[in-house]
Structures are given as C-alpha cells and as structure tokens.
Amino acid sequence: MSRYRISRADLPFAREFLENPRGPASHGLQRVLNRMRTDVAGGKYVLVVREPHRRWVLARLTGRRGAPVELIPEHEFDDLLEAERTVFRLRWKALTGEALAP
Amino acid sequence: MSAGDLLGYLDRWSAFPGDTLACHASCAPGAPYRAELVRIIQGDTHPDAPGYRVERIDVDLGGPFAACQRRIEPGSLALVDDAPAMRAGDTFSVVASIWPTTPGSGRQVLLSRREPATGDGFSLLIDANGALAAEATIDGETVTASTRHVLRAHRWYRVGLSHDAKTGRLCAAFDPLDRGPEVSEGGRAAAVTAIGRPVFDVAAPLTMACRDHDESEYREHYDGRLHNPFIIDAAFDDAIPVLPAHGARVIAAWDFSIDIPSQRIVDTSGNALHGRLVNLPTRGVTGPDWDGTCHAWPHDASHYGAIHFHGDDLYDAGWPASFRFTLPDDLPSGVYAVRIERDDDQFTMPFCVRAPRGERTADVVFLLPTASYMAYANNRIGLDVPETELVCGRLTELTAEDLFMQAHPELGLCFYDLHADGSGVYYSSRRRPVMDFQPGFVGKLGGIGSNVWQFNADTHLTGWFDHLAVPYDVVTDEDLHREGAGCIEGYRVLVTGTHPEYTSAAMRDALDAYMEGGGRLMYLGGNGFYWRIAFHDDLPGVIECRKSEDGIRAFAPGPGEYYASFTGEYTGLWRRNGRPPNTLVGVGMAAQGFDASAPYVRTDASRDPRAAFIFDGIDAEVIGDFGLSGGGAAGIELDAADISLGTPRHALVLATSTGHGDVYLVTPEDMLDPVPGLGGSEAEGVRADVVFFETPAGGAVFSVGSIAWAGSMAFNNYDNEVSRLTANVLRRFLDDVPFTPPPPPPDTSVRRESPG
Structure with missing residues (x-):
C-alpha cells in the first residue's frame, strides 16, 4: 500500500493551489490533488448549482442511488475558485489533522 | 429548467x-x-x-x-401468458439454474405464478435474508419453505421448487454448480400446504425474475442470471430433476439460447408456452455451461442459455401519448x-x-449524433463516479436535473453506468425522459467554462450555421443507420457534431459510401467513430455496445460477452474491428482530460499550397488559445493522426495542440505496457491534430480532432480565427470544383510515436 500521505512537506503545493486553483499544477501539487480527489462516492464533496454559472452550494454525495445529496448550506459560493479553495482546506484538515493557515 | x-x-x-x-x-x-x-x-x-x-x-x-x-416502472422480467397447457395439476416441479448478484438485498422472485387479485399461487424466490425459498399461497394463507442458507453472489446454483398435491409437501432445494476450492453445499427445506387446493393451477401468467403484483406493476425483481427454467408434472424428494425428466411430462422448458436477439423466450416442450421479455434484460450472456471454449454466442449459443435480469433495467417508460x-x-x-x-x-x-x-433543401447536412446522445442518456457520471472530479480537475457541479436523477434512478441507465448489482450496462434507450438531452443543460465533462456536452455542445455548431446564415439540413445517426447512404447522398458537405463517438456498421458503411462518392466531410469534434454499436432490428430507439477488449470505458464486459445480443456483432472499438476512425477522418482518439484545453500551433505543412484556402486571412501561428470549452480549441477528447492506423499518407497535419496538463492521459488502447510519462506534460501522444486531405473521388476531409473546437468557434460571438478558419473550409467544401489528391508521398511524416 503506497497511497500518498499528505504532510507538512506539501505546504508549498497547498500555497500553489490556493494562489491558482486552475493550474496547471506542478507535479507535486498534482500528487496532492490526486490524493484529495480520489475519495469514494459516499461523502465526496460536490457543488450543487443554485443558478447556472453564477451560484453554487457545497454538498456531499451519498453514494446511494435514491438518497438525496446532502447540502452544506453554510458554504455558498458565487465564485468557483473560492469553492475550490474551500474544499481544498476542508480536505487538508481531514487528511492531515491540521488546518491550513489563511 | x-x-x-x-x-x-x-x-x-x-x-x-x-x-x-x-x-x-x-x-x-x-x-x-x-x-x-x-x-x-x-x-x-x-x-x-x-x-x-x-x-x-x-x-x-x-x-x-x-x-x-x-x-x-423499471425492472426486467419474462412473462408467459396463462394457457390451457399450463393447467397441469398441482403436482409439479419448477427447476432452473441461477447466478444471483444481490442475494440478501430484499425479496427477489425467480419464478412465480400468482393470481393478481388474491395472491394465490406459488413463488420460487430468494428471501430477504438471501436464502432460497418456496412459497405457496392458498386462500390468502402463505406457506413457506426456506432453506435458510444464504446464497453467494456470482455463483451458479441449480434450484428447484416442488409440490406434491397428494401430500401437500412443498419443497425448495438448491445445489451449487461451480467447481473450485470453496466449500459449498446444497440446501433443502420443506413445508406442507393444504391438500387438494390449487397451487400451480391458478388463472395467472407465469413470471420470471419478479412477482406479478397486478396487471401493470411488477415487484420483487430479481438481480442476476436465470438459465433455462423448466416445469414438469412430478414432484421430487431430494434430487433436483434435470432434463430429460424420466417418468414425468414436461409442461414447459424454456431454452434461452434460442433467438437471442429477440424479446421472445422459446418453450421447447411442444406446448408452445413461449413467453416475452419486458424492459430488455441482458441476453447473450454466459450461462453455467460456458467453459471458455466459445467467446461468441453466434458461434455456439448453447453456452449462452442465460438471461441477466436487473431490477433497474428500462427500455420503454411506456407512458401513453399525452398529445400528438x-x-x-x-x-x-x-x-x-x-x-x-x-x-x-x-x-x-x-x-x-x-x-x-x-429532397435536399441545402448543400450542407449536419449529422446530429443521436446515437452518442443515447449512449450518454441520463448518465450518472457526476453522481456515481468518484473519479469525475479527478479527470475534470475541478469540483463536479450538479444541476437540478442531476438532483432529480439522483432521487429518481428509475429514469434508467446508459453505457457510462453500472446496474445496481454492479454489472455493466449494455443497452441504452431513448424511450424515456432524457434529462441531459435539453438545451441549456450544464454537463460534467465539458471543460472549464461552458461545460456543455454532447447535444448542448452541438448547439455551438447550429448557432454557427445561423451566425453565418448557412442553410443546412439535419439527419440523425438513427436515420443514417436505417436508411443508409441515401439520406446523405448528394449533399456537398457533411458536418459532424462535437463528439460522434458511437457508430453502427450501417452508419460507417454509409459514411464510407458518401466519401467514395466525392463527399466532403468536416469532422468538427473529437473521439468520433470510436465505438461500434448495434441497433435493434425490431425495437426502436435502443442501442447496444459491449465495450470489448479495451478503450476508455466504465467497465469491462464479462468474459465471453463481447458480442452484441441484438445482432451478434463484435462491438467495441472500431479500431478492433479493422476500421479505425483514421480511415474515415484521418485522425483517431489519442488522449483525454476534462479541465483546461490548449491551443494548436501551426505546422510547416500548413504552408502547403493545398491548404492555402484554409488559412486565408489567418496570420496567427497559435490557433485557438481561447474558447468556451476549457479555454482552448484543443481539449476534452483529442484525436491525432497516425498512418499506422489508417491516416492517409497524403494527409496534411496542419496544426498540433501543445501545452496539455497532466490531467490529460493517453488512451488505454495505446498503453500496452504501463510506463511513467503518459500525462499531457510529457507524452507525445497527448495531442490533437488538425488534418486535411483530398479523396480520389474529388472530395475532402477536414478534421479538428477535438471536442473543444466548437467551443472556440462560438467564442466572442463566433468572431475569431477558429470560426473564420472553419468557415474558410466550409466555403471551399461547398465549391463544386473537385479536390485532387497529390501524387503518393514517401511513407513518412505523420506516424504517431508510441507513448510507451
């Protein structure tokens, strides 16, 4: 088992992402993103469109057909890049146990 | 919306x-x-x-x-109407082989005959705990014999229900059929019914893979395979009977290996108790007799006497017409x-x-890729596939339509989904509401920006025709399949959609005939003419694809199941059928990624006088560093030229994309040996080529090899060099003057390097 473990050594890549979520990502950042984005469907973060191309709310997939997507209404966005940064921070905390500095 | x-x-x-x-x-x-x-x-x-x-x-x-x-009402089943031959007394046995896929996930009826109004009759079923059971209901009172032995998923069993009218003994029995090191035993259970009351002889049809709930609703669907069931007029004590049944009369014996393309199940007993299938269960799948010596059901159907039923199969929603x-x-x-x-x-x-x-009312025909729309119909790529975010390089956006599909999985599945039992989806139908076949729909895979996909992405092209005031007729894939080359014959130019990925043999034949007749083809998309599909001869509006061997796919078909049940064709990549897309449009699928698109850079070949008309008025060296689909003209799914796959040697590669990121990867069919360096920042194979060539019949082909191209055409209200370049091609292609291929060149130039 050699699944990548994100650590403090990846902080430069976190900064890279927060500065430019759309990339292109460096190899180091891509490795971090590959780890973060390979969650199973159950609990995976997604965005639910409130207004197409304008407004979104964070949500989690349930991984079960027929079960409603779970909305997280405290995270609403009018900017997709801000949504990416928010989810990156949430995942960083979940995977390392530490919050990313603002 | x-x-x-x-x-x-x-x-x-x-x-x-x-x-x-x-x-x-x-x-x-x-x-x-x-x-x-x-x-x-x-x-x-x-x-x-x-x-x-x-x-x-x-x-x-x-x-x-x-x-x-x-x-x-989703869920497939078989139905055999009540008939005098099914009134055969109440001493009987029902026997079949089964390969359950979700035992323990609720009651699943294998075979049943019950009066809809009273429920009287019998069922052979897998109970809620996953055990084989026999049930008989008489005057509303149910007697159950459950083996209490949980069946294993994906294992073959012989199962039987027996009832003796003289003693009232009701029996359920199963024996494992698979060989192997795993310890597996059979099971038996018995109970007693009220003697002399009808169990089999009820006025009801016989159903397989569900219980007949009432005249229009079916419940307790079975997920799994059922193989050649039969009914005899004798009970058994311990040994589950096999055919021929000595000393017993066969009431019905259905051989599912007969007439596999049809929706009919054939009774071989002589009693003509033939039945019909509802909601397209999967045929042409291996049964317990499959031993690996045959991989094609048309060669020896006896290996393919099973039907795979799914509780979420859907062919036709079957709603009455609301208006005409x-x-x-x-x-x-x-x-x-x-x-x-x-x-x-x-x-x-x-x-x-x-x-x-x-009639033709224009010189341009737009081939609306409806087979590809069907292939993606109601896809759950954003709901079920966790890798979507990874390959898109961004968070997945779910629309109101996605949320509705999540709440209502009965809307049915497509080639990008798995059935609830984990098996792959081989059929996709348009006879149901299709949420993603609407203007305005925001997709998942359409790249950063507009994120349009398939139909809605193709409206970038209809908008372009309108912007240029170019008259055009429209023909669909299904028209081309049914009518052949006649429906595109005589059009000076044929324009494709952005992602015409799925092509039947009849469609491909028609397109080849069009080109041999001097047609001019503008392939304005990517990953086109990739999968071979089968339409059904009798069932309208449904296609089949077994994605055999390799290619980019959501699942691999089961072993021995590479041949379409509809037609017996070896579906899968056209490349594996000897007709790569390169032999039609000069390019073929090379790589994909769904985040940022990239521009093309002109090649020296673009200075060739043969291509002068294409670049008339265009000075830029970099083509398409803008766009609505990922911000560039080369993106999403990319095709490249490759002589070894059939790109004509005289084809001009006019421009090649560059600067793709590592979300882009080469196709699996090009990755014989997994090696590092297959991402867009390193691999030569991750690129789109713009290709032009003339044909001997005076026609020509212009291919862009990118789904994102049309998103760049539509950028800045169609006022840009990608739109102008494409218009240059269209203008010349509309001109009567024949194209002439150059003399054969030496065998060099456009061979694609192996990514490995």
Whole structure:
C-alpha cells in the first residue's frame, strides 16, 4: 500500500493551489490533488448549482442511488475558485489533522 | 429548467415535415401545462456564450393539457401468458439454474405464478435474508419453505421448487454448480400446504425474475442470471430433476439460447408456452455451461442459455401519448423541440426535422449524433463516479436535473453506468425522459467554462450555421443507420457534431459510401467513430455496445460477452474491428482530460499550397488559445493522426495542440505496457491534430480532432480565427470544383510515436 500521505512537506503545493486553483499544477501539487480527489462516492464533496454559472452550494454525495445529496448550506459560493479553495482546506484538515493557515 | 414536475419524451428523435409525432408527458398535479414547438439555435447559457436562442415556432400543438403524473416502472422480467397447457395439476416441479448478484438485498422472485387479485399461487424466490425459498399461497394463507442458507453472489446454483398435491409437501432445494476450492453445499427445506387446493393451477401468467403484483406493476425483481427454467408434472424428494425428466411430462422448458436477439423466450416442450421479455434484460450472456471454449454466442449459443435480469433495467417508460401533433409541410429542416411548460417549470424534448422525403433543401447536412446522445442518456457520471472530479480537475457541479436523477434512478441507465448489482450496462434507450438531452443543460465533462456536452455542445455548431446564415439540413445517426447512404447522398458537405463517438456498421458503411462518392466531410469534434454499436432490428430507439477488449470505458464486459445480443456483432472499438476512425477522418482518439484545453500551433505543412484556402486571412501561428470549452480549441477528447492506423499518407497535419496538463492521459488502447510519462506534460501522444486531405473521388476531409473546437468557434460571438478558419473550409467544401489528391508521398511524416 503506497497511497500518498499528505504532510507538512506539501505546504508549498497547498500555497500553489490556493494562489491558482486552475493550474496547471506542478507535479507535486498534482500528487496532492490526486490524493484529495480520489475519495469514494459516499461523502465526496460536490457543488450543487443554485443558478447556472453564477451560484453554487457545497454538498456531499451519498453514494446511494435514491438518497438525496446532502447540502452544506453554510458554504455558498458565487465564485468557483473560492469553492475550490474551500474544499481544498476542508480536505487538508481531514487528511492531515491540521488546518491550513489563511 | 424542470426539476422533475414536468417530464416527457417523444416517440422519435427525427421526423419529416408533415409527420405526426406523439409526446409522452408527465406533469405533477396542479394546473394544466402548455406545449410549444421551438427551434434550437444555441443552447449554451454561459455568460460568455453567444446567447441562448431557443425560438418559438408558430405551430399550435393543442392544449393546455391537464396535468397527469406518470411513473416509470423499471425492472426486467419474462412473462408467459396463462394457457390451457399450463393447467397441469398441482403436482409439479419448477427447476432452473441461477447466478444471483444481490442475494440478501430484499425479496427477489425467480419464478412465480400468482393470481393478481388474491395472491394465490406459488413463488420460487430468494428471501430477504438471501436464502432460497418456496412459497405457496392458498386462500390468502402463505406457506413457506426456506432453506435458510444464504446464497453467494456470482455463483451458479441449480434450484428447484416442488409440490406434491397428494401430500401437500412443498419443497425448495438448491445445489451449487461451480467447481473450485470453496466449500459449498446444497440446501433443502420443506413445508406442507393444504391438500387438494390449487397451487400451480391458478388463472395467472407465469413470471420470471419478479412477482406479478397486478396487471401493470411488477415487484420483487430479481438481480442476476436465470438459465433455462423448466416445469414438469412430478414432484421430487431430494434430487433436483434435470432434463430429460424420466417418468414425468414436461409442461414447459424454456431454452434461452434460442433467438437471442429477440424479446421472445422459446418453450421447447411442444406446448408452445413461449413467453416475452419486458424492459430488455441482458441476453447473450454466459450461462453455467460456458467453459471458455466459445467467446461468441453466434458461434455456439448453447453456452449462452442465460438471461441477466436487473431490477433497474428500462427500455420503454411506456407512458401513453399525452398529445400528438403534425409538423407543417413547409417546416424547414433543423433542430427543433417540444417544450412543455407550466409556470417557471419547463422540459424540452429535442428532435430533428428532416428535409422533405427524397429532397435536399441545402448543400450542407449536419449529422446530429443521436446515437452518442443515447449512449450518454441520463448518465450518472457526476453522481456515481468518484473519479469525475479527478479527470475534470475541478469540483463536479450538479444541476437540478442531476438532483432529480439522483432521487429518481428509475429514469434508467446508459453505457457510462453500472446496474445496481454492479454489472455493466449494455443497452441504452431513448424511450424515456432524457434529462441531459435539453438545451441549456450544464454537463460534467465539458471543460472549464461552458461545460456543455454532447447535444448542448452541438448547439455551438447550429448557432454557427445561423451566425453565418448557412442553410443546412439535419439527419440523425438513427436515420443514417436505417436508411443508409441515401439520406446523405448528394449533399456537398457533411458536418459532424462535437463528439460522434458511437457508430453502427450501417452508419460507417454509409459514411464510407458518401466519401467514395466525392463527399466532403468536416469532422468538427473529437473521439468520433470510436465505438461500434448495434441497433435493434425490431425495437426502436435502443442501442447496444459491449465495450470489448479495451478503450476508455466504465467497465469491462464479462468474459465471453463481447458480442452484441441484438445482432451478434463484435462491438467495441472500431479500431478492433479493422476500421479505425483514421480511415474515415484521418485522425483517431489519442488522449483525454476534462479541465483546461490548449491551443494548436501551426505546422510547416500548413504552408502547403493545398491548404492555402484554409488559412486565408489567418496570420496567427497559435490557433485557438481561447474558447468556451476549457479555454482552448484543443481539449476534452483529442484525436491525432497516425498512418499506422489508417491516416492517409497524403494527409496534411496542419496544426498540433501543445501545452496539455497532466490531467490529460493517453488512451488505454495505446498503453500496452504501463510506463511513467503518459500525462499531457510529457507524452507525445497527448495531442490533437488538425488534418486535411483530398479523396480520389474529388472530395475532402477536414478534421479538428477535438471536442473543444466548437467551443472556440462560438467564442466572442463566433468572431475569431477558429470560426473564420472553419468557415474558410466550409466555403471551399461547398465549391463544386473537385479536390485532387497529390501524387503518393514517401511513407513518412505523420506516424504517431508510441507513448510507451
């Protein structure tokens, strides 16, 4: 088992992402993103469109057909890049146990 | 757009002027709804797009129509009507082989015969705990014999139900059929019914893979395979009978290996108790007799006597027609839709209007890739596939339509989904509401920006025709399949959609004939002509694809299951059928990624005088460093030239994309040996090529090899060099003057390097 473990050594890549979520990502950042984005469907973060191309709310997939997507209404966005940064921070905390500095 | 209160589908996706169409609609209780005919010009709603244009056509479709909500009843089954030959006394045995896939996930009926009104009759079933059980209900009182032994998923068993009218003994029995090191034992259970009361001889049809609940609803669907069931007029004590059944009369013996393409199951007993299938269970799948010596059911169907039933199979929603309407005789060819509306809700059902029968009303024909729309119909890529975020390089956006699909999985599946039991989906139908076949729909894989996909992405092209005031007729994939080359013959130019990925043999034959007749083909997409599909000869509006061998796919078909049940064709990549897309359009699928697109850079070959008309008025060296689909003209799915795969040696590679990121990866069919360096920042194979070549018949091909190209055409309201370059090609292709290929060149130049 050699699944990548994100650590403090990846902080430069976190900064890279927060500065430019759309990339292109460096190899180091891509490795971090590959780890973060390979969650199973159950609990995976997604965005639910409130207004197409304008407004979104964070949500989690349930991984079960027929079960409603779970909305997280405290995270609403009018900017997709801000949504990416928010989810990156949430995942960083979940995977390392530490919050990313603002 | 609708969140599900309004839904519907048309009986066809293509019609001639003067034709009458049926609309099958569902409307939640409330006020009546209205219906309008609209013409779709441009469906991208992104703020940077040229503007959403869906224009009302002044045709009265009737209405307002009273709200009437319909349901979809998914789940496949077999049905054998009641007949005198099925009145055979109440001493009987029912035997079959089964390969359950979800035992323990609820009651699943294997075979049953019950009076709808009373429930009297019998069922052989897998109970809620996953154990084989026999049930008999007499005067509303149910007797159960459960083996209490949980069946294993994906294992073959012989199962039986036996009833002795003299003793009332009801028995359930199973024996494992698989060989191997795993310890597996059979099971038996018995109970006693009221003697002398009918168990088998009830006035009811026999159902397989579900219980007949009432006349129109079926419940307790079975997930798994059922193999050659039979019924005899004798009970058994311990040994489950096999055929021939000595000393017993065979009431029915269905051989599922007969007539595999059909929706009929054939009784070989002589009693003609043939049955029919509902909702397209999967045929042409291996049974317990498959031993690996045969991989093609057309060669030896005896290995393929199983049918795989799924509780989520759906061919036809089966809603009654809500209204019918007749198209005006003078309605111009184009992409239209029926839009049903109530208050702020609406649902749009596109279809193509052809030129009048036997006529052409333009020199350009737009081949609407409806087979590919069907292949992706109601795809759950954003809901079920966790890798979507990874390959898109961004968070997945779910629309109101996605949320509705999540809440209502009965809308059915497509080639990108798995059945609930984990098996792959081989069939996809248009006879149901298709949420993603609507203008305005925001997709998942359409790249950063507009994120349009398939139909809505193709409206970038219909919008372009409108912008240039270019007259065009429309023909669909299904038309091309049914009618052959005749429906595109005589058009000077054929323009494809952005992602015409799925192609039947008849379609490919027709396109080849068109080219051999001097046609000019503008392939304005990526990953086209990739998968071979089969249409059904008798069932309208459904396609099959077994994605055999390799290719980019959501699942691999089971071993021995590479041949379509509809036709017996070896479906899968056209490349594995000896007709790579390169042999038609000069390029073939090379790589994919769904985040940022990239520009093309002109090659020296673009200076060739043969290509001068293409670059007339275009000075830029970098082509398409902008766009609505990922911000570049080369993106999403990329095709490259490759002589070894059939790109003509005289083809000019005019431009090659560069600067793709590592979300882009080469295709698995090119990755014989997994090695590092297959991402876009390193691999030569991750690129799109713009290719032009002339044909011996005076025609020509122009291919862009990128799904994102049309998103760049539409950028800045179609005022850009990608749009101008494409218009240059169209203008010349419309010119009568024949093209002439150059003399054969030496065998060099456009060979694609192996990514490995």
